[in-house]
Amino acid sequence: MSTGRSHSSDKVTWAGMIGDLSLAVLKGTLGYFGGSKALLGDALYSASDAVTALNRLIPRRMSAKAWGAGKQPKRSHRTEPLFAIIFAVLVLMGGLQIAIASIREIASGTIEIPESFTLIAIFVSLAVKEAIFQFQYRYSKKQGDGNHTAYAEEHRFSLYTSLTVCIGVFLSLAGDGLQVKALMYMDPVAALIVAALVLRKGYLMIVTSVYGSLVEETEQEDSLNFIETVQRVHGIITVDDLKAREQGHYVTVDLKISVNPRITVLEANEIAERAKKLLMNRFVHISDVNIQVVPYDPGYPYKSNHQLTDNDMPTLLQ
Numbered sequence: 019m020s021t022g023r024s025h026s027s028d029k030v031t032w033a034g035m036i037g038d039l040s041l042a043v044l045k046g047t048l049g050y051f052g053g054s055k056a057l058l059g060d061a062l063y064s065a066s067d068a069v070t071a072l073n074r075l076i077p078r079r080m081s082a083k084a085w086g087a088g089k090q091p092k093r094s095h096r097t098e099p100l101f102a103i104i105f106a107v108l109v110l111m112g113g114l115q116i117a118i119a120s121i122r123e124i125a126s127g128t129i130e131i132p133e134s135f136t137l138i139a140i141f142v143s144l145a146v147k148e149a150i151f152q153f154q155y156r157y158s159k160k161q162g163d164g165n166h167t168a169y170a171e172e173h174r175f176s177l178y179t180s181l182t183v184c185i186g187v188f189l190s191l192a193g194d195g196l197q198v199k200a201l202m203y204m205d206p207v208a209a210l211i212v213a214a215l216v217l218r219k220g221y222l223m224i225v226t227s228v229y230g231s232l233v234e235e236t237e238q239e240d241s242l243n244f245i246e247t248v249q250r251v252h253g254i255i256t257v258d259d260l261k262a263r264e265q266g267h268y269v270t271v272d273l274k275i276s277v278n279p280r281i282t283v284l285e286a287n288e289i290a291e292r293a294k295k296l297l298m299n300r301f302v303h304i305s306d307v308n309i310q311v312v313p314y315d316p317g318y319p320y321k322s323n324h325q326l327t328d329n330d331m332p333t334l335l336q
Contacts, residue, residue: 030157034169035071037150038064041143048139054132055123056183056205057140059116059212063179064143066109066219067172073102073227106223113216120206120213129202131194132187140184147176175215182211244271247300253277253289255314268305271297279313286311 042064049057123129151173158166186208193201245257259274275293277286290309297307 030154031071034150034154035068037146038068038071041146042068044139045143048136052133052136052139053130054136054183054187054205055116055120055209056186056212057132057136059113059209059216060140060143060179060183062109062112062116062216063176063212063219064147066105066216066223067176069102069105070172070223102227103224106220106227109220109223110217113213113220116209116216117213120209123206124203129190129206131202132190132205134191137184137187137191140180140187144177144180144184147173147180175219179212179215182208182215186211240269244297244301247297248273248275248293251289251293251296253281253285254293258312269301269303271304271307273307273309274312275309276312276314279315 042061045057045061045064049055049061151169154169155166155173158169186204189201189204193199193204241260241262244262245260248254248257248260254275254277256276257273258276259272261272263270263272273293275290277289281289290311294307294309298304
């Protein structure tokens with residue numbers, strides 16, 4: 019069930035990424051031909067939203083079960099932050115270019131008035147973006163995958179960007195119609211504000227890529243050390259699951275271990291207690307360890323140890 023839920027969440031994220039990318043192409047095309055630097059900046063922001071969604075889709079973390087099975091992380095995972103950093107640098111360069119072009123236009127006094135169809139494009143993009151957000155947010159809230167907070171945070175600043183562009187283009191068109199010189203400057207002014215938001219987005223992408231990658235690699239190393247330590251305890255056959263939760267400067271570990279199904283409950287509790295003491299003594303930053311003990315089951319076509327003495331039938335198909 020959890021795998022199916024994960025796949026459904028990925029599909030929702032893919033839908034949002036494709037929507038952001040389509041809006042970026044639409045805004046960029048109409049902004050270029052319509053003469054609106056603010057709309058070009060908004061297109062760049064939508065493109066950065068699409069890359070952020072793509073980074074969310076790329077798996078970076080190996081599960082504790084994979085660590086317990088002896089699997090190693092692939093080297094290709096380490097190239098993911100590099101891709102995000104390269105695009106973030108491009109976003110920063112694009113934001114700077116838009117800011118410089120807007121300042122030059124304001125300083126020269128030669129203002130290019132956007133075409134009226136750019137305003138229609140902004141309203142359409144706002145409606146589409148809001149529909150995509152509502153779909154993602156409600157689905158994530160229903161599934162309980164925790165992505166709804168990220169969707170809300172990203173949508174908030176994306177909405178700020180689009181509203182700034184909408185106000186700037188509208189006032190610029192109104193100034194041209196009313197022959198009010200001051201209002202004609204609103205599109206390049208809005209482009210300056212949008213450029214600042216784009217620069218902020220690029221900076222956050224770099225910080226998230228670098229710092230987030232380091233944190234995840236540290237968590238992977240910690241999980242591997244925890245599992246290796248627990249597996250040294252006599253009586254533990256496998257570590258089926260391990261989750262470490264940070265609580266301030268300390269960590270709480272949730273463990274699921276398999277033991278011989280023929281031992282008593284008291285013996286299983288003693289094994290779990292030894293594993294808990296070993297973890298807390300070796301890792302001083304662990305504040306508590308919660309251990310779930312289950313009987314080891316090798317699965318079909320093999321049988322558990324306690325079944326072998328009760329049934330003489332062969333364990334494999336003949």
